[in-house]
Amino acid sequence: MKKIVVMLSLGMLVTGTTFAQEVTKGDRKPKTERIGQDGGKKDTRTPEEKATQKAQKVTKKYNLTQAQQASLQALYLKQETETAAMKAQSRGAGDVKTKDREDFKAKRAQWDAELKSILTPEQYAQYQADRKAKASQKAGKTAKKGQHLKGKEQKKVQGS
Structure with a gap:
């Protein structure tokens, strides 16, 4: 009788441990569905908000004057709208990646020149x-x- 009780308890112990290790993934959605199509990095801020935030950060870091801050915010607003337009255009185009990169580099150089004229x-x-x-x-x-x-x-x- 003791042997039967010991065998049953041992069998239940082994069965319990095997079920404890089972992981159910059926309840979870795939990662792409959980975070969205764009990888979870969707930025819902408007270009105006982005420009304001960038201008405030640079103003604080480099101690800009009010006139410099206003000019810088206008530059950043222009930069954000042009960047958004370039991204939208390149998404629809397809395989013109090298031309897009060159255009973006040219724009970056132009914005850098404008920034140089704003800052001391x-x-x-x-x-x-x-x-x-x-x-x-x-x-x-x-x-x-x-x-x-x-x-x-x-x-x-x-x-x-």
Whole structure:
């Protein structure tokens, strides 16, 4: 009798642990449906709000005057509307990616020239230094990510 009780309890214990490890994924929607079609990075702000936020950030960082702030906000508003128009145009076009990049680089150079005319030479020099620092930081992150992926590939090759 004791053997039967022990065997039944052991059987229930094994059965309970196997069911405890089961994960149900049927209730969850696929990731693309949960976060939306655009990867969850949908920006619902208007160009005016974006321009105001950028202008306030730069004003605070570089201690701009009221006149500079107004000019900068107008520049950022122009930049946001043109960027939105270029993005909408490139989405509908299809395979003209290189031309779009060149157009965007030309616009970026134009906006940079306008920004240079708004800021004082000291402010512009600081802006350029900050921009270079941010670019090098971003390049460092990209390089680290690439090294990480290369390491995984090497482990896969060694493992097989």
